[in-house]
């Protein structure tokens with residue numbers, strides 16, 4: 087760790103709340119086109135209770151160990167209740183060991199109704215953390231099923247976790263999210279079936295796709311996590327060599343625009359319930375007119 | 380959904396290991412629309428205040444059964460002040476004898492919720508504190 091100034095936690099967390107609750111127009115004004123140094127972004131996704139938070143707890147200890155990064159932000163998303171809209175945000179409970187690290191900023195987020203494993207303003211929040219100058223960001227998605235692949239669009243390196251009790255490996259392989267993985271981690275390696283799951287996944291995936299995806303095994307106590315740390319750096323270096331900044335910017339911009347448009351539509355529908363009246367065509371025209379206004 | 384987008388931290392300072400009451404409150408707040416951050420057991424006042432600041436909560440609930448509510452609440456409130464976060468409202472829940480209410484209020488505690496109160500009335504009080 088260098089002698090970087092301490093994080094201004096109060097200011098950072100207030101800014102996040104403001105952006106999280108602001109209407110689209112205000113968000114655009116707040117984060118606008120501030121030319122920021124993009125932070126390296128790591129996504130951690132996988133099924134509910136699979137061990138994502140426990141893994142982050144161990145991984146952050148590696149990433150923030152002396153002589154590495156100065157600052158790292160974790161955004162951890164938990165699902166909102168479809169009934170009340172409220173949420174219990176409990177990812178922190180597993181992140182005990184990192185809770186006091188001076189270079190870490192950890193924020194829990196509610197999915198606020200989003201169904202893609204993220205929350206619909208996650209890109210705004212990631213951008214804001216970059217404006218605040220974080221070196222690296224880790225994003226924990228909601229515990230997801232097989233098809234929530236949106237996280238791939240907003241991170242540089244996607245780690246997909248598979249617990250050993252996730253069913254048989256064939257079932258796991260159907261999952262679209264595995265095809266998006268840059269690194270696969272079989273968590274809870276102390277449990278029976280972990281080694282089998284890892285070797286099956288490794289054999290089948292690397293046989294078929296022709297690209298080599300590392301399949302690692304980790305435990306909440308930190309075993310195997312140094313390997314993951316190295317695999318993340320290796321992937322980071324490979325994208326620096328192979329993917330142009332332009333490509334990343336372009337695909338992120340597309341995702342961000344779609345997310346903003348979604349929210350704008352949501353805002354318009356909520357403010358103008360009459361939009362939905364009449365024929366579908368009439369509704370649609372009214373919606374477009376409202377958005378243009 | 381009056382507590383919509385309100386962020387509330389439920390924290391367990393001190394050494395007692397019972398968090399059923401804390402979980403009941405957390406769930407009731409969620410059902411009222413709030414985003415509830417739960418810390419888990421045995422957090423120090425320093426840790427709780429850091430979490431409250433990082434999470435930018437509107438309100439911080441301390442669930443205390445150990446009897447050291449006066450010291451713990453005062454320590455948390457003092458640290459919030461140091462962190463320039465005195466606007467975060469603190470409430471205390473648990474087994475709190477009535478003779479301590481005065482001291483707690485004087486220290487800046489905004490609400491005291493004992494097991495004799497119904498969950499509905501606790502939520503209603505929190506709601507009125509935050510609106």
Ligand SMILES: Nc1nc2c(ncn2[C@@H]2O[C@H](COP(=O)(O)OP(=O)(O)OP(=O)(O)O)[C@@H](O)[C@H]2O)c(=O)[nH]1
Nearest residue numbers: 133134135136137138139140180229274275305306
């Ligand atoms: N045996 C064993 N249990 C683990 C391990 N890692 C996590 N667990 C347990 O698995 C459960 C879920 O762990 P979390 O880290 O909260 O999982 P998560 O994927 O973040 O869960 P959600 O965010 O709720 O989807 C907890 O009870 C952990 O104690 C491990 O390496 N071995």
Ligand SMILES: [Mg+2]
Nearest residue numbers: 138139177226
């Ligand atoms: Mg989690």
